[in-house]
Amino acid sequence: MSELHDILDKHVGADRAPGAVALVARGDRVEVAAVGSTDTGGRTPMARDSIFRIASLTKPIMAAAVMTLVDEGRIALDSPVARWLPELASPSVVRTPASPLDDVVPAARPITVEDLLTFRAGYGFPADFSLPAVAPLFTELLQGPPQPQAVAAPDAWMAALGRIPMLHQPGEAWLYNICSDIQGVLVARAGGLPLPDFLAERIFEPLGMTDTGFAVPAADLGRFTGYYRVGGADHGGLEQVDAQDGQWSTLPAFPSGAGGLVSTVDDLHTFARMLLAEGTLDGRRVLSSAAVRQMTTDHLTPAQRESGRLFLVGQGWGFGGSVDIAPDEPWNAPGRYGWVGGTGTASYIVPSTGTAAILLTQLELGGPSPLPDAMHDFWRYAANA
Known part of the structure; x- marks a missing residue:
């Protein structure tokens, strides 16, 4: 077993997430670990291709969609x-x-x-x-x-x-x-298309993000994870928020650009690789390099960062995600871009080192801060991998 596996394993179990999947990549070196199960019943082992509700990890993808229209000259900042x-x-x-x-x-x-x-x-x-x-x-x-x-x-x-x-x-x-x-x-x-169709045409299909969308197809529900919060008495101290065949089994009337997508660790890594490559992946250009730089640059004033301190800890905000600006804060890295999701997810890139780090769990966060120990342990490992 790897050290990454051991880090995840100690945060899975009673009163904790039933399972987790994580990926740490630097260049061509990619490490993936999957632990636990997709639900509290333990019926299906967690796997690399398990599908999660990624919540606010939707935000960077949404910002990228806006920037495709900016690149095309159809809208301007x-x-x-x-x-x-x-x-x-x-x-x-x-x-x-x-x-x-x-x-x-x-x-x-x-x-x-x-x-x-x-x-x-x-x-x-x-x-x-x-x-x-x-x-x-x-x-x-x-x-x-x-x-x-x-x-x-x-x-x-x-x-x-x-x-x-x-x-x-x-x-x-x-x-x-x-x-x-x-x-x-x-x-x-x-863009002249329903949001799910626009994202599929401009981002998901060009990048090969085959498991990302606003609903899980019936054929893939067996890979979909449960979604829980602390407080239940019937599932090892957890309360089920949504089941595999619940709210994400059909397309919603309102596809939420703030938190509606489902995805896998490899699809999110593909999106991260595109950003690290300044908008191009495997010969396909999704965004201009200028668009990626704008996404991953802090745009806030010191006063605006201070007013957002409940959400931003030593961070500013780019387009769709935070940007670390205070490296003396624990677990921050200069220029790190990404965000966390309220369903227990996190995804960041560090352009200066070519690092991508993605953590997917099924346990709802209690609020914007403090973040769970599992995320801190994972980020510490990713920073030194």
Whole structure:
């Protein structure tokens, strides 16, 4: 058994994830380990090709989709999004973040594509979830742990979003999550295809990411993992959130660009390899090198990074993922780009060393911080591999 296998194995069992798959690669040297089982019953051993709900690991893929349209000249970073998202043509903003929902002012300027990519469009989660303008994000938009079959179709979802005031003026503050869902609607409308079809045509098929999508085909459900959270009494201290034949067994009405995809460790490694190769893989160009550099560069001011401290620890934000900027923080590496998913997933690249590190589990995170010991142990190993 490898050291990577041993690291995963100590974090699998009672009151922990039933299983896990991890990959660490540096150049052509690739190490993969799979431990445990796909569910608490232990009926199916975890395997390299097991399929996971990747949650917020969807975000970098979503940003890449936006950048394909930028590369083609169909949209520009400074384009006002109202051309494709008329629901956001005249947004209102609460007078102060703590103001009630009916105390609003007009947006000072249009929301742009770059505002969405940098999470500075005015919509999303701040450090303080008790602010009045945050509640409708849960009640009207069903933001939170992924529940794909419960969310309204894109047009209805956008109409609801347009009725909710923004928490900050465009470009002012970094706010988590919702901008990736808006990006998904933008890509579908500007690209002229439903989001699942656009991602398949521009990213998944060119890269050979055959197990990535918004639903698991019936023939592949045997490879799909369960999804759990701590707190159940019937499954070794875990509560089942979703079963293999649950919410991801059919396409949802709203394909979530913030957290709706399923994938495998090898598909995510393929996406990581494309980024490390500055947009080209095996002779196929998916993104320009300039687009990859923009994705993997921090765009936040010090004040914006500080306001996002609940989510960003020694990190800034690129397009779709964080960028490490404080290497003295534990487990950070200069320039590391990637993100974590609320279903217990993580994926990062380090361009300076050509490293890719991916961890997939089935155990829901308790919140944005602190992250589980399993992730810290895995990152420590990946940094020294």
